[in-house]
Amino acid sequence: MKKIRQISLVLGSATLLGMTGVANAQDLVVVSWGGAYTASQQKAYHDPFMAGNPGVNIINDDSAAEGISKLRAMNEAGNVTWALVDAVASDAIILCEEGLAEPVDHDALLAPAPDGTPASEDFGDLIVSDCFIPSIVYSTTFGYRTDLVKEPPTSIMDVFDLEKIPGKRSLEKRPIGNLEWALIADGVNPDEVYDVLDTEEGVDRAFAKLDTIRDEVIWWEKGAQTPQLLADGEVVIGSTYNGRLFSVIEEEKQPIAMMWDWQVFDLDGWIIPVGGPHREIVGEYLRFATDTQRLADQAKFISYGPARKSSAPLVGKHATLGIDMGPHMPTAPDNAKNTLLYNYVWWADRKDDLTERFNAWLAQ
Amino acid sequence: MNTGTAYPEIVKTADGIPLKVSLARAQRKSKIRGVLLVLPLFAFILLTFFVPIFDMLFRSIENQLVPEVMQNTSKLLVDWNDQSGKLPPEEVFAAAKLDFEKGHAERTILRVGRRLNYEVPGFASLFRKTARRAKDFEPPYQDAFIERDKRWGEIDTWRLIKRESGAFTISYYLAAMDLAYAPDGNVGMRSEKQRIYLKLFWRTLVLSALITFLCLILAYPIAHLLSTLPLRTSNLLMIMVLLPFWTSLLVRTTSWIALLQQEGVINDLLVGLGLLSDDGRLAMIHNATGTIIAMTHILLPFMVLPLYSIMKTIPPSYMRAAKNLGATPAVAFIRVYFPNTVSGIGAGCILVFIISIGYYITPALVGGTDGTLISNFIAYHMSISLNWGLAAALGVILLVIVLMLYYLYDRVVGIDKMKFA
Numbered sequence: 001m002k003k004i005r006q007i008s009l010v011l012g013s014a015t016l017l018g019m020t021g022v023a024n025a026q027d028l029v030v031v032s033w034g035g036a037y038t039a040s041q042q043k044a045y046h047d048p049f050m051a052g053n054p055g056v057n058i059i060n061d062d063s064a065a066e067g068i069s070k071l072r073a074m075n076e077a078g079n080v081t082w083a084l085v086d087a088v089a090s091d092a093i094i095l096c097e098e099g100l101a102e103p104v105d106h107d108a109l110l111a112p113a114p115d116g117t118p119a120s121e122d123f124g125d126l127i128v129s130d131c132f133i134p135s136i137v138y139s140t141t142f143g144y145r146t147d148l149v150k151e152p153p154t155s156i157m158d159v160f161d162l163e164k165i166p167g168k169r170s171l172e173k174r175p176i177g178n179l180e181w182a183l184i185a186d187g188v189n190p191d192e193v194y195d196v197l198d199t200e201e202g203v204d205r206a207f208a209k210l211d212t213i214r215d216e217v218i219w220w221e222k223g224a225q226t227p228q229l230l231a232d233g234e235v236v237i238g239s240t241y242n243g244r245l246f247s248v249i250e251e252e253k254q255p256i257a258m259m260w261d262w263q264v265f266d267l268d269g270w271i272i273p274v275g276g277p278h279r280e281i282v283g284e285y286l287r288f289a290t291d292t293q294r295l296a297d298q299a300k301f302i303s304y305g306p307a308r309k310s311s312a313p314l315v316g317k318h319a320t321l322g323i324d325m326g327p328h329m330p331t332a333p334d335n336a337k338n339t340l341l342y343n344y345v346w347w348a349d350r351k352d353d354l355t356e357r358f359n360a361w362l363a364q
Numbered sequence: 365m366n367t368g369t370a371y372p373e374i375v376k377t378a379d380g381i382p383l384k385v386s387l388a389r390a391q392r393k394s395k396i397r398g399v400l401l402v403l404p405l406f407a408f409i410l411l412t413f414f415v416p417i418f419d420m421l422f423r424s425i426e427n428q429l430v431p432e433v434m435q436n437t438s439k440l441l442v443d444w445n446d447q448s449g450k451l452p453p454e455e456v457f458a459a460a461k462l463d464f465e466k467g468h469a470e471r472t473i474l475r476v477g478r479r480l481n482y483e484v485p486g487f488a489s490l491f492r493k494t495a496r497r498a499k500d501f502e503p504p505y506q507d508a509f510i511e512r513d514k515r516w517g518e519i520d521t522w523r524l525i526k527r528e529s530g531a532f533t534i535s536y537y538l539a540a541m542d543l544a545y546a547p548d549g550n551v552g553m554r555s556e557k558q559r560i561y562l563k564l565f566w567r568t569l570v571l572s573a574l575i576t577f578l579c580l581i582l583a584y585p586i587a588h589l590l591s592t593l594p595l596r597t598s599n600l601l602m603i604m605v606l607l608p609f610w611t612s613l614l615v616r617t618t619s620w621i622a623l624l625q626q627e628g629v630i631n632d633l634l635v636g637l638g639l640l641s642d643d644g645r646l647a648m649i650h651n652a653t654g655t656i657i658a659m660t661h662i663l664l665p666f667m668v669l670p671l672y673s674i675m676k677t678i679p680p681s682y683m684r685a686a687k688n689l690g691a692t693p694a695v696a697f698i699r700v701y702f703p704n705t706v707s708g709i710g711a712g713c714i715l716v717f718i719i720s721i722g723y724y725i726t727p728a729l730v731g732g733t734d735g736t737l738i739s740n741f742i743a744y745h746m747s748i749s750l751n752w753g754l755a756a757a758l759g760v761i762l763l764v765i766v767l768m769l770y771y772l773y774d775r776v777v778g779i780d781k782m783k784f785a
Contacts, residue, residue, distance in 0.1 A: 069747040094750070097478065097492070099471035168626075218650050221728060233627040345489060352749060353485040353558070359741070360560040362733040 026055045028278055028285065032086040034062030035224075036247060040301035041086075043319070045289035052288075056281055067091060071100050071273055080275040083282050086135075089128045089267040090344050096131035101271040103130040109283060111291040113310035122292070122308045126267055128344055133290055134269035134307035136298065139330035139339070140177055141263035143230055143245040144237040147255045153237060156262040156338075160185040160213055170226045170238030173219035175358040176347055177239070177264045180340055182209035184262055190338070194346050203354070207361055219362070230256050242330050246303035250321060250328075260335040264342050269307065305331035421763075424756035427533035429479055430525075433472045434463045438529030446523045446549070456522075457505035464498035482751055483535060483545070484524055490515055520547045536757035561741070561758065565765070568738040571655060572720040578660045579667040579716050580709065587671035587708075592680070602672075609665040617726050620658040624649040624730075650732030658730050659720055666719060667712040674708030710777050718766060738762060 030046070032038045038060050046058045063070055064086050074080045087095065095101035106127060110119035120127060126134040144153055149165055158164050159181065171178055180193050186209045188196050196202035210217075218235055220226050226240035227248040242263070249256050270290070272282060288294065295306035296314035303325060306312065315325050326332055330339075375383040431438045436459035444452045467473025477491025494512055501508040509516035527549065528535065538544055542559040543551055553559070586605065590598045608616060623629045626645045634640040648654060678701065686696035724739035731737070738758060745755035773779065 066747045068750055072750065094478070097471075097474035099475070219733060232622075232625060234625050345492075348492075349481060349486050349489045352482055352751070355749065356558055356560060360558055363560055363563055 026057055026278075026281070028056055028058045028083045028281060029061050029081055030058050030084045030086075031061045031064050031067060031082050033064045034060075036243070036302055038062060040298050041289075043301050044298035045285075045294055048294075049285055049288050053281075053284070056285075058285075068095060068100075071095065072098070074273075075100055075275065078275070080273050081277065082273050083276050083278050084285065085271050085273055086268060087132075087271050089132060089134070089269070090347065092132035092269065092271050093129045093344055093348060095271055095273075096129045100274055101131035102274055104133060104272065106133065109133075109286060111287050113292050113308065115310070117310065119290075122310050124309065126307050128267065131271050132267075132269055133271070133286060134267045135290060135295060136268050136304040136307055137265055137331055138268060138304045139242045139260075139263035139265050140172065140239055141242050141245070141330070142237055142239050142259040142261075143226065143248070143256045144259055145230055145233065145235075145255060146257050148233060148236045152257065153259050154261065156181050157185045158259075159237060160209060162213060162216060165237055167236035168216050168218055168229075168234060169213065170218045170220050170229050170235045170240075172239060173221050173362070175354045176342060176351070178210065178358075179203070179206040179354070180264065180342065181262060182206040184340075185209060190262070190340065193340075194343050197346075197350075203357070207357075210361075227254075227256075230254065242328075243302050243304050246328050250318075250323065258335070260330070260337070262338045262340055263330055263335070264340050265330065266342065267307065268304075299325050299329065303328040303330075305329040420752075420756050421760050422756075423752050424536050424754075424760050425532045425534065426753070427528060427531060429472075430476055430529050431531055433467050433476050434460070434525070434529060436460075437463050437525065441522070441526040441529055444522070444526065446519070446526055449519065451506065451517065451519060452522050454504060454506055457509055457516075458503070460509065461498055461501050461505050464495050468495040468498060478750075480524060480528060482539070482754070483528065484520075486515070487524075490521075523547070523549060533753075536753040537761075539754050540757040540761055561738070564736075564738045564741060565761065567734075568721060568762075569765070571652065571659075571735075571737065572717050575656055575659050575663060575720045576667075576713050576717045578656070579664050580713060582660070583664055583667035583671055583712065584705075584709075587668050587675050590668070590672050591675035591678075605665055605668050608661070613662065613725060614729075616662055617658055617729050620654070620661070620730060621649055624654060624657065649730050650735075652731070652735040654730035654732065655727045655735030655737075658726050659723060662726060663716045663720060666715045670711040670715065671705065671708040674705055674711075678704045706777070710773070714770075714773065717769075721762065721766060 030041075032041055042060065046060075050056055050058060061082065067085050067087055068091050071080070071082065071085065074082070085095075085101075087101075092101065096103065106120045106123065107118045110133065112118050113122045123134055126137070128134075142153070142159065144165075146152070148167065151164065153159065153165055159169060179197060183193050183196055183202070183206050184190050186205060188205075197206065218229060218238075220229070220238070220240070223241045223244050226235070226238035227244050229235045230238055231248060231252070231254050237259070242258070245256065245258055248254050249258070270286060272279070272286075276282070290308075292308055292310045293314060295308050296311040296316070298304070299306055299311075299315045300317065300319040306315065312331070315329065317323060318325050327334065330336065377383055377386050437456060440456045440459050441452060444456060464473055467476065473495045474488070474491055477488045477495075480487035480491070490513055494509070494516070497512055501512075506516075515521050527545065535545070538551060540561050542554050542562050544554045544558075546552055586601075590601055590605070592598075593601065621628070625631070626647065628649075630648070631640065631645045635642055635645065640646065648657065682700050682704070683696050686700045687693070691699065721737075722739050723737065724743050727735055727737045728740050728743075731740070739762075742755050742758050742762075745751045745758070770779075
């Protein structure tokens, strides 16, 4: 059974490879999220690296959204073709625990900061897993239509206040983030959110708060949905990734503004798949692409904050718009007055049952 | 009549072999050639279609992971009576220490934690916490485990491990049918707040049936028109049926969003005409209505084409003859035309129903909360939660439902009546 399974999987992936063209010796398949995000990596990391290493050809694969499941399938087939995968922190933790990602020695692999601070200190507690090499800090936060609200929302409470902000709002179709926001809006001390959620009553309380706006919520699954819904006037306020809001506000000049209160921080970065090809070049690439200057460079193209402390002062202007990127970073002091770094460890335990409860609640 | 020829002389070929044998040989050769010709296709289908599907379905009961990684513990737990009210003996804890140590080195133990976390939340962190330190545990191991985390001192923890340490499990099927084990080991319905899948199966069947019905009543007149118009006009109309069929699914779905949303074209039009007030805009998307409209549109060609190909074969003279014999147009339609199209209706309905039962992209985009289908959850468990066992169990149940309906259809209508052309 297992043998046949392997043969068929190998044949299956061989057919796929046949269609995309077999990667040659120096082709490096780098998996990321596609769209504006991959474009920013291309300009900040891939292009300069390939310029310095003429033999290497980086091929972008935009399947990071199905990264874990595809990696698991490749691993079972014994044929991992991806050299490097971009993953959010929670996925990186799972990949590490499932033995699908390589643990790395951050100080040995990565460049120190220009002042000599070792990488592990420069990244600090953003290294949430032994296998994870953080590159950006992004946040899930709110954008609202400046022309459709009577008075601008200023706090997370307003998202749950149908009198102050009447109309539809969009929230992500998952419990993570929403339950925390519901409790904070319900008056729970933000430091105690997870203690409250640990109890059955606390979970009930969060769902009861969500109940109050349930009929006015459009639930999104893809990051591009909220910007679209806002631009169409379908919703007056909605959550999404801050980079998406930046482009709809600054690049497309829509009448939308940011509401940063209790933005939920999350991390995105690299993992090395177990059994992946070209380990040496991958090492060189990572050392280059996660150094202080390169991380700061990425912020020229997209409004996500660099994961290294030492990169923050180097963040400059947007490459084409020429606006100062500093104030658009989720980590900028004005935006980061109230922030929540969601508790990965807590969610690793509770994601399965709370997602089921969340879906059952939605289906009621 | 000559009785001597009751056993006729065996006819032989020129080289003395009986004709029958020679014929059989020649036929066998061509048969083998035939088989050889389809062999590559057969092997291809077997390896790329049946094996992966059965492999996936097999995962709904497979539970190799736990007995493999917790090899020593699971063997000893067989002899432990989980109703005794006592914790397992010290040997079990010692075996667990070995398994944790080995599983930590091989990076497999946390998979077991994640697997058991599907059953009881908290096991992922329990295993993570324990695995990190297991190699430093000193005897007595029971105390060492309980000191690390007090949950190791609870009988329910060990009951769960004992229950899930067989090579096969039914817990994925229980979860897929909104059932669960109580801590004491009895199976019961899950709490009201966790129940979801039965509702979704039912919704999937109802919405699929409704979409099939809508497709039928929309497609029937179109197909009739196509089959009776002169060729040039009908070809033009056929292109209009096929054009959306060739357009990307995402483009069509997104267009429906632009049309149906509250600030969308249709609502704007109705408000502009004064039929709706600005506050009373219709909610036609991000709910079941959106799923029904968008999927009916997308699946319509699958109904039009089989109907058209059947109607094309009905000679117009039938209807003329019926009318000639005194039937009114309605009677002629009901008694002559309609019965002739039943095979096309069967084919179209089966096609549309089966496709819509497995649809997930469109419902995900336009379905909101009450328009998502069971396949959205299968997709979720495949790619996000990674609970492939549950995804497989949901898939098997869906497959069984479809096969049952197919059987029912065969008994009522007859599958041999189904014609696509």
